[in-house]
Amino acid sequence: MVYLTRKAEFAASHYYHNPAFTPEENLRLFGKCNNPNGHGHNYTLEVTVKGEVDARSGFVVDLKQLKDVMHREVLDAMDHRFLNKEVPEFFTQIPTTENLAIAIWQRLETKLQQARLHRVRVYETPDLFVDFYGEQ
Amino acid sequence: MKAHLTRRYLFSASHRLDSPQMTAAENLATYGKCNNPYGHGHNYNLEVTVSGPVDPSTGMVCNLVDLDSCVEREVLSRYQLENLNTLQEFAQTVPTTENLCIQIFDILQRRFLKAHLERVRLEETMMNSFEYTGGNQPLR
Numbered sequence: 001m002v003y004l005t006r007k008a009e010f011a012a013s014h015y016y017h018n019p020a021f022t023p024e025e026n027l028r029l030f031g032k033c034n035n036p037n038g039h040g041h042n043y044t045l046e047v048t049v050k051g052e053v054d055a056r057s058g059f060v061v062d063l064k065q066l067k068d069v070m071h072r073e074v075l076d077a078m079d080h081r082f083l084n085k086e087v088p089e090f091f092t093q094i095p096t097t098e099n100l101a102i103a104i105w106q107r108l109e110t111k112l113q114q115a116r117l118h119r120v121r122v123y124e125t126p127d128l129f130v131d132f133y134g135e136q
Numbered sequence: 137m138k139a140h141l142t143r144r145y146l147f148s149a150s151h152r153l154d155s156p157q158m159t160a161a162e163n164l165a166t167y168g169k170c171n172n173p174y175g176h177g178h179n180y181n182l183e184v185t186v187s188g189p190v191d192p193s194t195g196m197v198c199n200l201v202d203l204d205s206c207v208e209r210e211v212l213s214r215y216q217l218e219n220l221n222t223l224q225e226f227a228q229t230v231p232t233t234e235n236l237c238i239q240i241f242d243i244l245q246r247r248f249l250k251a252h253l254e255r256v257r258l259e260e261t262m263m264n265s266f267e268y269t270g271g272n273q274p275l276r
Contacts, residue, residue: 002255016194016195018193018194020193029194029199031195031201065188067249093192093195094194094195095195096190096194096195096196097141098139098141098190098195098196098197099190099195101139102137102139102190126144127143127144127145128141128144128200129141129142130139130140130141130142130144130197131139131140131141131142131185132137132139132140133138133140135137135138
């Protein structure tokens with residue numbers, strides 16, 4: 001088994017708010033992230049796939065195909081977007097880095113050919129990242 | 137659904153590597169420049185990884201404010217700008233980054249109860265890093 005990781009970057013804005021909570025609870029729980037006008041991050045995405053090396057091509061995965069899927073499923077949908085208002089998963093879920101990693105996994109999982117998805121890592125800042133390995 | 141969350145922190149501290157179980161010559165041979173009697177310092181980068189189900193009402197594994205305040209109180213304030221050799225936990229134990237990594241893991245495992253502690257990773261320099269997952273847990 002060989003693991004291959006491809007990185008990508010995207011910039012997006014978001015805010016944290018749960019309509020089931022009072023404004024005071026939202027502010028206490030989410031602090032500055034509760035500002036409804038949103039704020040942004042430069043996210044770094046690392047997608048790790050795993051598989052056997054194909055004897056003929058020497059590849060675990062066709063990198064062009066992986067790159068195209070990441071662009072189509074993730075970057076085209078999320079880069080330079082307001083996650084709460086423009087990405088359907090976050091019409092109902094809070095766009096935390098945890099939920100972002102899960103949403104990206106779900107967007108990619110069924111679209112890959114050859115290799116299987118192993119890990120989605122999303123850096124919100126260089127000091128904070130989330131790893132998701134699928135439902136375990 | 138379970139996710140892993142990692143947060144990075146920075147602290148600076150000094151240490152000297154010198155084992156009471158070795159002769160002076162053995163210490164010098166084993167630790168080289170790190171055996172300098174006056175000690176030397178590093179900017180340590182600490183990575184703390186916790187895991188747990190993502191709470192549907194908050195979208196979080198745990199609130200970062202809770203993790204940050206625990207790490208600040210229990211780890212950073214203890215080691216920031218200190219000479220590690222003067223601390224009680226390193227009175228008998230050589231303050232290598234391996235031992236410091238294990239020590240920080242043990243502290244956080246006792247003190248941080250709002251998510252499962254998966255891993256502590258400690259970078260001594262850009263070239264060296266150490267990871268501890270507690271006991272015999274495999275690295276992921």
